[in-house]
Amino acid sequence: MSQNQEPTTIVKNAATRMSEVVLGEEMLINMGPQHPSTHGVLNKVLKTDGEIISEVFPQVGYLHRGLEKIAEKLNYHQFMPYTDRIDYLASMNCNMAYAMAVEKLASIEVPKRAEYIRVVMAEFNRIATHLVFMGTMGLETGAWTPIVYGFREREEILDLFEMTCGQRLTYNYMRIGGVSDDLPSGFVDKARRFCDMLEQKWVEYNNLLSYNQIFIMRMAKVGVLPVDLAIDYGVTGPVLRGSGVKWDLRKNEPYSVYPELEFDIPIGTGELGQVGDAWDRYMVRMREIKQSIRIIRQALDKMPSGEVRAKVGRIFKPAAGEVYSRAENPRGELGFYVVSDGSANPYRLKIRTASFNNLSAVPPISKGMMISDFVMTLGSFDIVLPEVDR
Amino acid sequence: MLKEYIDAIKSFAEQYLPVINVPVELWYIVWLFIFGGIVLGGMMMFGGLGAYMERRVAGFLQSRLGPNRVGPQGLLQFMADGIKLVLKEDLIPAAADKILFRLAPYVLFIGTLGVFAALPFSKYVGITNLNLGLLYILAISSLVVIGIIMAGWSSGNKWSLLGAMRSVAQIISYEIPIGICFLTIIMMAGTMNMNTITDLQSGSVINWYIFRYPPITLILFLIYFIASMAEVNRTPFDIPEAESEIVGGYHTEYSGMRFAFFYMGEYGNMFAVCAIASILFLGGWQSPLPFFILNELFGDYAVLTAIEGFGWFLSKAMFLVFMMMWLRWTLPRYRVDQLMSLCWKVLLPFSLACMLIIGFWMLK
Amino acid sequence: MVNYFKSIVVGLWSVLVGLAITIKYFFSKKATMEYPEQRWTMPERFRGMVKCDSNKCISCLYCVNICPVSLITLENVKLDVPGKVMTLDGKEMKRLKDVTKFEVDISKCIFCGLCTEGCPTGAIYMSKDYELACYSRKDMVYQYAPDSQRP
16 A cells, blocks of 8 residues: 555455455444453444454443533632543643643743643653553553553552652642642652663563564554544544654644753654554654653753742632643643633633544544454554543 | 283282282273373363463563462462352353353363373373374364354354354364374374373483474474464464453353353363373473483382373473463464464474475485 | 565564563562552652541631532531631631531542642641541541531
């Protein structure tokens, strides 16, 4: 398949070829909501001929909690714990995105130290969620060990978070105008030690999983997401970068202190298959771990001393207006659209999550696949269901 | 051969049980019953202990501990699991074909147990001494496929059906390289009798078939090991029960005691193929030394030879079982078509080439 | 043909590399903590169960209002003689009201810690208790007021 060929025609050709060869009866299979590889509660209704999928209908909404409506009933401070629950694997990043949106709305100046702490936390959380991704990708392929190794290292990140903010999953660490507490003593040393340790383990993960021949056979040339399709569907984050687009909000629309830090943006190059295949998406995430380590080291070096929290009133009423603010989350672009009518509660709060858009690009590319490949494709998109349903 | 076998038992009986003055045929029948019971119990035990070992090995490989609460080092975990499974509610899905659904686990289990009947566990120790042992094993182990397809079909679940279909395609394909490996061994030994094959490898480690025509027999051993891993549905060939793809494959709908039978069948099968590998290539119950240690220490008693032989046999088979577990907890799994291409494009040509080379080598 | 043999060799090699990594952890120290016997030392800032020292409480209702899930119920009476209480930053503060009911429904709690953050006297705090399982929902409602002790 060449790069510029229309993806849908390829899919059609494959599907017609398959139907010519295998003249079977099509059946509907419910893959989910209770299925080991749904990453939560997602129902995918597959129309298959034996193992070959002709159509996928994802059905979302099993985890809908009405976060956007809840936001209208709470004040700006109170909504912070709820942002933990948008993407529970990357709570810090969600906290940060929401705090940035409200700060933009009320034009609050955040102290420099707080910005650095936020970046360190966000990048640690990025590593943590990519480690979980690495493990779950192993699980999709049937390798059970990488997830345990990934979790083992993630635990150490959670230890760091626990000593900073007191929780291991729903951190609620960022506040509007800064962070809740300064870094505890011993944090910096522990963080540096962890970075050194993780760099060694990173090589190990690659040897164990990324460059395993069976893994490459399963991932390379599977679930190819062409660039134009990715852009059409509003796909962001590592999935878009896996298709070879160098788009990262940390570089393209810099926020916080990212302009002061040096890092590269890994993109998919199709080194073992095609650009935009599952292995590319996987490897983009693995390489982001490395870049995150780099960012953390620089941020720890450059971190100034000083206040960590700007003065923000307890009853906090931003002027009427609206704002859209977005941040680069581990799964893509997380945007908050906040409308204020001058009261203590947001008038409207819309959350634009990456997983929802990314998931929408799965059905068009999964026609004519085998069920095994579909599992790989969906796994490599790394969706998190609370983020899809909100 | 059978005559010698009976004579050995007879001399054993005369040596140790002089009081019981019974005709040797009766003694032989009694011996069969005792040993059949031991094997059935032993296999069920291995089902449990294999599950325990699997979890423990998995834990250690993943820098966890695995089960270590029930009994010393968690050794009684399989008892707890067994009790739990027996006490579970007997569930049959409404859409299931009831008779086949009930029958399937036992068919699979019989297929596994049948293999044990032909294995020489040690010198003088074994249920039967079949002259066509290898052929019988090839035949009876195919019963497992029927059990699996019955289970997959009768469950009335699409995932089960997909699992069963995958399983049948896989096992039938992988029986061919296994058959060729068997054929090569038969060529080398000139017999299908497992006892004779083991006897031919006596002496010391250099007489084992794995070192007979180096490195061709070593490659043959690897081919057999890989193919047998596919035969018993272990990762990287566990596509019939690939959890992330088709939930549980053919045993998705099973629970309670029926599930336990599948489980025991699976681990029993695993032990069986490893035992066959150790008999065909690693000398079965033969000592790797030129002598039996216990005989050397305490005198030339048949019972000591039998005990030590059993020890060697078990340790060889268990080492291979450990290898399978180690591989399982390291590797991802293949896709269906990749699995087939591995079988038809790699294992089959290589095993044929090995057979040819060994054939010519033997002619020389 | 060369590629065919190369792929077999590369495949076998990658399997061996993987096996070497897993066997290394087979013999190395395990990461497991055997929970009921070994216990985690909770860090200083750990956010466990919400507790309240109602003698310090000045009924400012900050925690009641900030709680995103409204799990605190607070009732109070006016004191005849105002008491005194120290704030966190060392100032003295008049205590005009006495708490008669301070209920925390821990089953609703999301452990966000917003309530403790703004408490001027440090009356409400998050303890290091984390084993909160119990058999009925009633047991999850904790009373912290002195004169309405739970039966």
